[in-house]
Amino acid sequence: MCGIVGYAGNRDCTDVLISGLSKLEYRGYDSAGIAVFEDGKITVEKCKGKLEELEKKLAREHKPQGHCGIGHTRWATHGEPSDINSHPHGNANVSIVHNGIIENYIKIKAFLTDKGYEFDSDTDTEVVAKLLDYYYNGNPVETITKVLSEIEGAYGLEILFSDFPNTIYAVRKDSPLIVGVGQGENFIASDVPAIIQYTRDYYLIESDEIVSLTKDAVSICDIHGTKIEKELQHADWDVEAAEKGGYAHFMLKEIHEQPTAFRTTIKPRIMDGMPFIEECGITVEMLNSYKKIFIVACGTAMHAGLVGKYVIEKLARVEVTVDIASEFRYRKPIIDKDDLVILISQSGETADTKAVLMMAKEMGARTLSVVNVKGSSIARESDFVLYTHAGPEISVASTKAYMVQLSIMYLLAIELAYAKGVISKEECMHLTKELENMPEKISEVLELKDRCQFIASKLVTAESLLYIGRGLDYALSMEGSLKLKEISYIHSEAYAAGELKHGTISLVTEAMPVVAVATQSDLFDKTVSNVKEVKARGAKVTMICSEEVNVDKDVANHLVKLPKVDDILMPILAVIPLQFIAYYTSVLKGCDVDKPRNLAKSVTVE
Numbered sequence: 295m296c297g298i299v300g301y302a303g304n305r306d307c308t309d310v311l312i313s314g315l316s317k318l319e320y321r322g323y324d325s326a327g328i329a330v331f332e333d334g335k336i337t338v339e340k341c342k343g344k345l346e347e348l349e350k351k352l353a354r355e356h357k358p359q360g361h362c363g364i365g366h367t368r369w370a371t372h373g374e375p376s377d378i379n380s381h382p383h384g385n386a387n388v389s390i391v392h393n394g395i396i397e398n399y400i401k402i403k404a405f406l407t408d409k410g411y412e413f414d415s416d417t418d419t420e421v422v423a424k425l426l427d428y429y430y431n432g433n434p435v436e437t438i439t440k441v442l443s444e445i446e447g448a449y450g451l452e453i454l455f456s457d458f459p460n461t462i463y464a465v466r467k468d469s470p471l472i473v474g475v476g477q478g479e480n481f482i483a484s485d486v487p488a489i490i491q492y493t494r495d496y497y498l499i500e501s502d503e504i505v506s507l508t509k510d511a512v513s514i515c516d517i518h519g520t521k522i523e524k525e526l527q528h529a530d531w532d533v534e535a536a537e538k539g540g541y542a543h544f545m546l547k548e549i550h551e552q553p554t555a556f557r558t559t560i561k562p563r564i565m566d567g568m569p570f571i572e573e574c575g576i577t578v579e580m581l582n583s584y585k586k587i588f589i590v591a592c593g594t595a596m597h598a599g600l601v602g603k604y605v606i607e608k609l610a611r612v613e614v615t616v617d618i619a620s621e622f623r624y625r626k627p628i629i630d631k632d633d634l635v636i637l638i639s640q641s642g643e644t645a646d647t648k649a650v651l652m653m654a655k656e657m658g659a660r661t662l663s664v665v666n667v668k669g670s671s672i673a674r675e676s677d678f679v680l681y682t683h684a685g686p687e688i689s690v691a692s693t694k695a696y697m698v699q700l701s702i703m704y705l706l707a708i709e710l711a712y713a714k715g716v717i718s719k720e721e722c723m724h725l726t727k728e729l730e731n732m733p734e735k736i737s738e739v740l741e742l743k744d745r746c747q748f749i750a751s752k753l754v755t756a757e758s759l760l761y762i763g764r765g766l767d768y769a770l771s772m773e774g775s776l777k778l779k780e781i782s783y784i785h786s787e788a789y790a791a792g793e794l795k796h797g798t799i800s801l802v803t804e805a806m807p808v809v810a811v812a813t814q815s816d817l818f819d820k821t822v823s824n825v826k827e828v829k830a831r832g833a834k835v836t837m838i839c840s841e842e843v844n845v846d847k848d849v850a851n852h853l854v855k856l857p858k859v860d861d862i863l864m865p866i867l868a869v870i871p872l873q874f875i876a877y878y879t880s881v882l883k884g885c886d887v888d889k890p891r892n893l894a895k896s897v898t899v900e
């Protein structure tokens with residue numbers, strides 16, 4: 295995780311680094327730091343806490359003046375968040391920032407200690423800085439190549455050598471890195487938002503490529519020193535998309551972007567009223583031929599996969615296994631060449647999801663990824679990619695990315711159901727039309743935010759909550775519960791409503807509010823029975839259901855009524871009140887909504 299940025303040009307380097315880091319804080323915010331060439335020497339400033347703490351420190355003490363430097367925002371892995379563990383690390387000769395984990399750092403540390411090196415921090419990164427210093431022979435690229443042959447793990451590294459005061463060196467393995475190309479200035483960063491204010495043109499750096507960057511030139515070579523020519527990429531989303539645009543938080547903005555994100559994602563994949571996902575290279579025949587389908591992802595993306603499972607099984611009658619990537623990769627799954635493994639990931643960089651992708655490829659299965667970030671590792675390594683077009687998602691808690699992941703799950707399910715002959719062309723066109731109408735319905739549901747804010751005011755004092763539902767509504771409950779706990783720090787648990795009485799109902803008292811999702815008409819009466827059971831034990835119940843059902847006055851304390859759409863599409867609407875309830879609870883508790891504690895947006899460590 296962590297965000298790294300670098301700049302060489304005529305602007306004030308510190309300002310560019312700080313502005314770049316501010317766009318990367320979603321990758322971690324335990325500490326921040328910069329290293330800038332100032333009067334030919336490397337000046338380092340760093341401290342614990344969010345970027346604003348570093349900005350205060352620079353204003354208070356010393357703001358490095360220069361035109362070439364590197365910066366870092368940290369999500370701590372090795373060593374607690376502290377001033378000393380903050381990046382950059384190194385000495386007067388070499389300074390580095392690092393995103394990733396060096397797995398064999400203990401061995402290297404012992405080796406360097408033996409050679410007389412001393413270490414200030416508890417980080418894995420410092421050993422790389424000192425190893426660079428140890429092997430330095432006057433040629434940075436040769437030195438880096440030597441170090442790469444000794445380190446194991448994942449890294450995006452930016453390096454300054456004091457002998458080369460206008461140059462940034464960089465290399466990556468399994469952690470993302472892009473080079474932004476400007477006029478008389480160049481940039482390097484973990485992700486495009488850090489540079490888009492200055493340039494939209496960038497190179498995607500591959501594993502084991504070494505970059506040398508000055509204000510006038512970018513040179514890229516492999517570990518044998520062979521020069522590499524690259525195609526320039528262009529970021530087509532605007533700066534506005536990566537800014538808050540008048541909303542109090544990115545999360546609120548991103549919730550409101552859902553109608554557009556949904557439309558933009560499905561529109562290019564509908565042709566003559568039918569789903570058309572072949573653009574990614576997967577044909578209907580291929581879809582038809584897979585024996586088993588696995589959907590593997592983490593967190594919210596896995597919850598989108600759960601909806602995918604229900605929908606694919608219900609519509610297409612094909613068995614789907616859904617799993618958490620960190621579990622799946624170690625449970626020796628039975629996969630072969632006749633199977634399709636679908637990976638869902640907003641960032642396209644999640645370590646466990648990527649590991650499953652590599653494992654599935656090795657086992658001969660075909661792999662399809664559903665990814666939001668263009669050119670990310672998972673997208674590049676998969677056989678087929680269906681990009682979701684949510685635009686940049688900055689808030690750590692995922693909202694619009696989940697929404698567009700759902701949209702792809704539906705398209706896949708409908709296309710598969712038709713390919714298998716389970717639904718007729720008319721049914722296929724009807725469902726596709728309904729899907730196309732969803733952005734208007736999503737917009738309608740966004741109007742319920744005041745109601746959700748009121749409900750949040752009733753939940754904010756709770757210490758623990760239960761989210762319950764059956765079938766698709768259970769999958770939704772999981773997402774609602776995760777959203778609430780990650781940003782409001784209130785404990786919550788999602789439970790299959792029918793399973794409550796096998797143990798968990800003993801937790802229910804008047805101190806345990808319950809959020810019941812009951813959007814599926816065939817299961818509605820059964821869920822209402824479960825709601826009555828918890829209500830009888832004192833729980834205050836919030837119920838999310840369709841406007842078409844009649845709910846007796848005493849069934850729930852608070853009702854959220856959604857526009858009626860086909861039952862199978864209800865998750866697309868039901869997730870919105872769950873997002874709002876989590877959002878407003880977090881705001882009312884005074885939490886840092888967009889940057890919840892201990893979390894980071896892109897989880898590139900396992």
Ligand code: F6R
Nearest residue numbers: 593594595639640641644691692
């Ligand atoms: C929760 C959340 C996470 C991510 C998970 C996977 O709001 O955002 O649970 O869904 O870390 O991340 P991606 O989708 O980038 O693979």
